[in-house]
Amino acid sequence: MTEPAPETTYLTLPADGGGPVLPVEVSATTTRYLELIDQALPEQVTGLYLTGSIPLGDYRRGFSDIDAVVVVASPLTDVEVVRAVHKQLPSSPAFDVTYLTAADLAVAPDATKPVVFTLDGEFKQEPSGGPVSPVLWSELARQSTALRSVPDLVVHDDQEALEAFTRANLTSYWAGRFDALESAFADHPDDEVVDAWILPWVMLGVPRLHALLATGNIISKTGAGEHALIAFPEWSPLLHRCLDHRAGKPETFTVTDARSAVPYGRKVITTALAL
Incomplete structure (x- = not known):
């Protein structure tokens, strides 16, 4: 807690x-x-x-x-x-x-x-x-x-309102994004390349909210990725690639990566809401 x-x-x-x-x-x-x-x-x-x-x-x-x-x-x-x-x-x-x-x-x-x-x-x-x-x-x-x-x-800086807004955003916005991600690639081949921005956006975006609820602080997307490496280490390889992409290194993401992001996102949301 x-x-x-x-x-x-x-x-x-x-x-x-x-x-x-x-x-x-x-x-x-x-x-x-x-x-x-x-x-x-x-x-x-x-x-x-x-x-x-x-x-x-x-x-x-x-x-x-x-x-x-x-x-x-x-x-x-x-x-x-x-x-x-x-x-x-x-x-x-x-x-x-x-x-x-x-x-x-x-x-x-x-x-x-x-x-x-x-x-x-x-x-x-x-x-x-x-x-x-x-x-x-x-x-x-x-x-x-x-x-x-x-x-x-x-x-006016209200921590309680900030956290309440963050919890609402997890359920009203981010949960739907991962549902949409799952649906979008349901019938696509595993090795199909997806737009490069999609995976870094979801993988680094949603842990910003988890970090806020866990620490009380607003952090960057890079900081959120580093936070997720510790909180959700089972997705470390994909998180590292998303961080590399944000740092400007060339990265290619596939449908397999998108499918892996769906349970990751749902776990981040569930865990965050339990904090």
Whole structure:
């Protein structure tokens, strides 16, 4: 069993003391974005915080996106201006951001409120949902890289809500992914080659949730693979190959590998839910 979740905490992000060292394409995209958005909406973007693989030290050129939270002075009203800015940015790596106010971040995430965001570099505007979740709030509070800081920004970081969201995601999303994986290759020959991204995505994706419930921490995909090597050693050969693929080494995966991933995923989910 995990230790009892702590009560809700509120973490204050200090202003950054210096610029981080970033991959050149990340620096180019984020610098260009700030130039364009400041011209289009002066004084509207008060903060830009990188989340995801970059602050976790797991950015992989050619695989990773640029994930970020954009803090705006007030809710966006002229979304077409913002859409035009994103159209001028490089298509790769995708610049995936969520627009939120400081007031939004100071309280629990509300997935029923309208949100403006980009996904796979594509501009989105939805009346509810999007990437708004305890995961994003906790990522921002615990392990983000500030490219433009909001002084004394307060982010609501609720461990109990984070774990509840993670458990729900295991059953509502990941369980279905492994069912779909099993069905997709049921009648295919064992040696048929499958798209190279599929196995690393599932083998390294689902143990991130197991690790969160086991340790309380959000970790990278590479970290999740290393966690799975210890927690689920019977799948070590396939996990090592998925980690090699993420590191940029050439790897070929077959239907046999996909079939092996199905019981692995189900065991990860069952074990995680028992924590």
